[in-house]
């Protein structure tokens with residue numbers, strides 16, 4: 001939840017109109033010259049570093065005072081850290097500057113700054129090549145610039161060199177202003193740079209502002225700095241025609257920044273820290289996220305139930321209401337795994353407390369016992385702000401341990417839901433212990449199954465230096481609780497509160513301390529909030545993860561609003577306070593897809609919108625998209641009417657349909673979670689991840705993939721009962737009706753039927769999709785028999801298909817093979833000259849065998865034939881299972897009827913999942 005500013009809601013409709021209007025026009029690639037600041041630097045020395053890096057010194061060419069004075073001498077450090085990762089680090093040669101702490105984001109330290117770097121012969125080292133590296137570093141000396149090229153094709157990936165005709169200037173490095181740019185070819189498609197609701201879709205749009213600074217911007221969230229900061233982009237090019245060519249660029253810096261993307265260049269303007277670039281060579285989108293997450297941390301393993309459906313709301317006034325919600329989901333036969341509380345369960349909105357009247361502990365424990373017994377889970381919210389209240393234990397212990405962020409020697413005073421609060425400083429090891437202890441105490445009070453950490457940008461209802469007004473009681477919580485009632489003065493006297501360059505904070509060029517912690521406030525060890533602002537939520541996430549893992553010995557589940565580079569290693573994310581509008585339904589797809597690229601694949605938006613209320617039709621369409629978000633949760637604001645999925649009969653029906661399918665797909669989703677954890681592969685992906693050379697899909701933001709081959713094509717517009725969907729080349733089968741086939745050689749648009757309760761989901765050729773039979777709770781769905789869908793290119797005489805399945809004990813903290821509690825299976829199939837084979841290769845089958853899991857059904861799609869088939873042999877023995885052959889219909893392509901394609905379905909197989917099998921038969925013709 002967030003503060004609702006009525007003014008911003010008014011602005012919004014204007015912004016939406018403006019956006020609609022603008023989106024009709026083609027992106028203008030401007031070449032307007034921006035102000036160039038200074039003459040840049042010149043290289044004065046360079047040498048090989050013993051650890052395989054090269055270091056050099058840069059001297060400023062001409063000083064000026066725009067945005068402060070230039071740092072006279074810089075040190076640059078370049079290293080091929082792996083075959084596919086190149087690092088370029090530039091900092092002050094004489095003194096240490098702020099960097100993202102090495103303990104929060106573990107990585108190599110550049111070699112220490114040295115005063116005497118020997119002067120080498122000019123240009124003796126103009127190129128750094130590492131024999132096995134795909135990335136080549138080169139530079140120019142005067143003015144200094146650098147470029148990164150791809151070795152295999154000579155393509156320039158990054159080039160900071162500029163001349164008179166470029167719209168950007170050379171490197172600028174001041175204490176509070178850093179600027180660097182790169183040229184980009186016209187055909188580069190860029191993705192990333194968030195968190196930002198991108199009204200133009202996933203592909204970065206020239207001249208849209210991209211400001212990165214963690215912010216709780218209530219309601220207006222178009223193109224502004226939102227809750228997370230991810231200074232990383234993926235660049236996808238296809239100028240070789242047919243060869244995928246993607247790379248990633250991370251600028252590891254936590255200070256506020258504006259990034260200007262102009263189509264043929266990109267400029268970073270940053271208000272502090274260092275330039276610490278990491279280039280990831282790709283060359284496929286999947287290999288970029290693999291390389292990226294191997295550096296920033298692999299996505300967290302999620303428990304199985306986290307892939308179930310979640311219901312939340314701010315405004316479940318008492319426990320009876322919560323019990324009712326659970327009961328009503330059950331009555332309506334809509335699956336539900338997790339029930340949540342926003343802060344309604346708290347006493348006076350204070351963290352780690354229970355309201356004794358509305359959430360009496362004995363009754364709550366009784367309720368939790370009942371739901372835990374059937375496999376359901378319970379999660380509550382925690383905000384970072386700790387109420388300033390001398391009779392509140394959490395506060396008392398916090399003060400005793402000195403855990404709070406300070407300003408002028410006193411804890412920094414802010415206001416959030418409980419009224420006046422102090423913010424814990426999670427960079428302080430003492431705070432981390434105290435926080436862990438508070439979580440432990442709370443867990444003894446209420447055995448929650450996960451924690452939801454909100455408002456951690458950090459959000460503050462006041463700005464500046466505040467005091468508690470004497471004789472005035474601040475309202476707490478709902479009502480006007482979000483209006484600042486402390487006595488506050490803006491702080492403008494320091495260069496941290498009022499830096500020379502103003503990033504476009506809150507999309508309003510607001511002061512950077514606006515409605516957050518004053519940037520002159522101080523953390524542990526003298527760290528300034530100015531530098532650490534955007535890692536506040538990240539540091540809280542790590543502390544929370546540590547606490548939960550230590551406490552339960554189980555795989556933690558954490559949902560966080562604010563994220564930074566590396567957050568995905570610990571937590572899931574939802575896209576914050578969205579609105580119940582069709583535009584927001586569309587934006588949710590782009591944001592979800594971006595977070596997959598950011599290494600936070602467990603992501604979703606508030607289904608049906610947080611505020612204001614959705615229409616019934618919108619809520620139908622939203623659950624049809626939301627049922628396929630990796631993280632699927634309905635959540636609403638206190639001021640919205642109730643919007644649980646059973647509140648409307650039509651929505652309930654759409655939910656039974658779409659969530660019913662999700663629950664059948666749980667083994668697939670869980671396997672994707674495993675893939676994400678071992679290779680960073682996003683769970684929900686843009687189409688270009690599977691079709692990187694199919695340019696048509698580069699900006700597609702209205703459809704998405706789950707894994708490599710399941711495509712969701714939802715209705716995203718009001719009043720529509722059809723959807724125009726893009727189908728990349730090949731064969732696609734409708735998942736809801738396996739007999740419906742779409743085929744094209746070069747890709748095609750198809751108008752699909754999509755009445756209110758229908759969402760179109762298609763499975764691509766060459767896949768083997770593991771499914772189960774679904775259920776009302778994932779724990780039960782998990783124990784049902786398995787089925788496999790095998791897809792070949794329609795009517796092909798030769799083809800192959802594959803898929804996989806990962807199963808484990810999801811309570812274990814780690815998700816991996818080799819612990820005795822997991823099983824991994826590769827499925828294969830082939831068809832050649834009328835002979836069909838389907839087989840599996842099982843690794844560590846014991847876990848699956850102990851559970852008694854079996855494959856009951858296999859459907860093989862796209863076979864060429866007239867319906868007659870020979871004897872089916874399993875492991876060399878004839879079988880007499882029930883076999884159906886069903887004719888399949890082209891709903892697009894091959895409309896000529898010249899080909900007979902059939903689906904062969906087998907039921908009652910009873911093949912143990914944990915044992916390798918092989919099955920074969922001949923097709924009649």
Ligand SMILES: *[C@@H]1O[C@H](CO)[C@@H](O)[C@H](O)[C@H]1NC(C)=O
Pocket residue numbers: 163164165166183
């Ligand atoms: C300046 O750069 C542009 C493109 O980056 C290039 O086309 C042009 O030839 C360069 N001009 C000079 C004078 O070097």
Ligand SMILES: *[C@@H]1O[C@H](CO)[C@@H](O)[C@H](O)[C@H]1NC(C)=O
Pocket residue numbers: 317318319320321
């Ligand atoms: C719980 O809240 C609901 C809705 O506000 C109210 O109707 C009901 O009486 C309350 N029940 C209890 C036990 O307090």
Ligand SMILES: *[C@@H]1O[C@H](CO)[C@@H](O)[C@H](O)[C@H]1NC(C)=O
Pocket residue numbers: 347348389390391392419
């Ligand atoms: C402080 O907390 C106590 C109980 O935890 C509560 O009764 C009291 O109202 C709170 N005081 C203020 C000023 O919020």
Ligand SMILES: *[C@@H]1O[C@H](CO)[C@@H](O)[C@H](O)[C@H]1NC(C)=O
Pocket residue numbers: 463488489490510511514
């Ligand atoms: C403090 O700054 C904010 C943001 O610029 C401004 O809206 C507000 O009026 C200022 N308040 C005071 C007391 O100057």
Ligand SMILES: *[C@@H]1O[C@H](CO)[C@@H](O)[C@H](O)[C@H]1NC(C)=O
Pocket residue numbers: 209222223224504506507508509
């Ligand atoms: C700041 O961001 C807002 C919201 O996207 C945008 O409308 C405005 O043009 C930006 N201002 C500047 C100076 O970039």
Ligand SMILES: *[C@@H]1O[C@H](CO)[C@@H](O)[C@H](O)[C@H]1NC(C)=O
Pocket residue numbers: 696726746747748749
């Ligand atoms: C699909 O339709 C879009 C929008 O009308 C069009 O730009 C695109 O070229 C079409 N693609 C194919 C493969 O027909």
